[in-house]
Amino acid sequence: MTKRVFQAWKGSNKFILGGRLIFGPDARSVPVTVLLIIVPVILFCVFVARHLRHEFSPSNAGYAIMVVAILFTVYVLILLFFTSARDPGIVPRNSHPPEEELRYETTVSADGRQTPSVQIPRTKEVIVNGVSFRVKYCDTCMLYRPPRCSHCSICNNCVERFDHHCPWVGQCIGLRNYRYFFMFVSSSTLLCIYVFSISALYIKILMDDQRGTVWRAMRESPCSVVLMAYCFIALWFVGGLTGFHLYLISTNQTTYENFRYRPSSRMVVYDRGCVNNFLEVFCSKVKPSRNNFRAFIEEVPQRSVTLPGTTREPAEAEDDTGTRRQKVEDDLDIGDDLMNISQRCNAAEANDDQPHHTLDVDQSILGSAERAATIRTETRHGSWGRRSGSWDIAADVANSNVKESRSYATEKEGRG
Secondary structure, eight states: OOOBGGGGOOSSOEEETTTTEEEOTTTTHHHHHHHHHHHHHHHHHHHTGGGGTTSSTTTTTTHHHHHHHHHHHHHHHHHHHHHHSSOOOBOOOOSSOOGGGOEEEEEEOTTSOEEEEEEOOSEEEEEETTEEEEEEEETTTTEEOOTTOEEETTTTEEETTOOEEETTTTEEEOTTTHHHHHHHHHHHHHHHHHHHHHHHHHHHHHHHHHTOOHHHHHHHOHHHHHHHHHHHHHIIIIIHHHHHHHHHHHHTOOHHHHHHSOGGGOOOTTOOOHHHHHHHHHTSOOOOOSOOTTSBOOOOOOOOOOOTTOOOOHHHHHHHHHHHHHHHHHHHHHHHHHHHHHHHHHHHHHHOOSOOOOOOOOHHHHHHHHHHHHHHHHHHHSOTTOOOTHHHHHHHHHHHHHHHHHHHHHHHHHHO
16 A cells, blocks of 8 residues: 555654644653643633632723633644644655765775775765855764754654754754744743733732731632742743743854853854844744655665676676576585485495496596585575585586486396
């Protein structure tokens, strides 16, 4: 049956809806992230926003607090979906190494034999904005990684402008989803600030209505206290992540580059200025995916690499091997026949005193037969690639001694 690309994908990704959505191997963390967002908002709407519906004039202005919370949550979940369910910028892997980069070398062994070998350079020089860079060869994807591309060990793919692999969204962050990732993190930060602020406002309103202390108001609405603590802790993560990525965007770096290179050797060739860097991330067009996961697989013929000094085609080599194998089998059968004939002759001489015609089998022929038997034992445990001079001897015996075996059989029938 014809398969689609996503069905034969060699990476660790997970596909749903017939290859329309692509996730990382740790996609199970996405529902956990969704629950961490939805559950606090539900508690907020039930125990906080519902009591503030009539606290502002006009009397229905308080409904806006609940509506904003719900719409903001939906917006955050959409950004999460765009981040985790789309191609982050996977570079299609090759089915064979690039032939134009192959280097043919000959190695000399200790016994003087020359063995041709094929090697691929580990690095390659490229020019980016007038600056020379070395790009590495990926043995898994069998390609030279483009600049700012790295191989994700979790997803087992090379990703363009690789930033990092985020376990909370279950996907690599790269060229095609970095914008949505940053918007998801920053929107989550704003949502935490919003829930924290409204919960604190509700505590303030309870204090004013009951003319009590803050502790009494907190006992009146313990859910508000829990939400404030939850949002305060979450702000340390999503808020700190937002600030860090603001710095990366302003200097046009990735998380991988920031941690990979020392400050003294950090790449600045991509830095186009703070304003242009932000425009590049948020105002540039998202490049289309280089993979069509729903396309049908096209069978690519296997390419054979011809080493220097080799003149035979693979098919000719197989035919030659098959011919030698058949020749050896025929020679071995003839050798066995000669040994059987010699044994019958010796038995006839011992039991019959009357003169009769005998078949003299030359000892050199028997030696060839014994060697043929030895060859049979070796070829069963070895390979057919070995050559032996006794093969040709057995072939000569085949033509010169078959007639003798037939004449001996005719004479024996005549005596009978």
